Amino acid sequence: MFDKLIAAQQKAEEIKKRMDTVSVFGEVEGGAIRVTATANKAITAIEIDADFYKQADKEEIEELLLTAVNKALDQAEKINAHEMQAATQDMLGGLGGMFGA
Structure with a gap:
């Protein structure tokens, strides 16, 4: 039982590390402002077109920057939620055997 729980914890850590390598973007005004973040919702870059x-x-x-940041974070949330949902389903499938299901 504990082996499966430890495996589930390790899987969650693997997902978190992988999400640090996934980049998402939020753009406004045709790319005039572009925000880059990781799927773990860490902002890694902000670019503003010089012109x-x-x-x-x-x-x-300021207003457009907020919009771009929120777009990037929304994408990060969607990717993160999808990954966690998939991992949870895998874990629950593996834990089902512990309860005779």
Whole structure:
């Protein structure tokens, strides 16, 4: 029983490490602002097009930056949830034998 629980914990750690290597993006204004994050929801880069930056005002940049960040984090959440759901199904399938199912 404990072997299966330890295996499940190891699987969760593997998923977390793999999610650190998966990049997601949030873009606005045709790529004028682009945010990159990991599937573990860590922002790794923010790019603002120089021409857009020169002509945009502070409030516009702030608003669009928030939108781009939220898009990236939303994608990260979807990927993370999908991976965890798949892992949970695998774990539950493996744990079913412990209970005679």
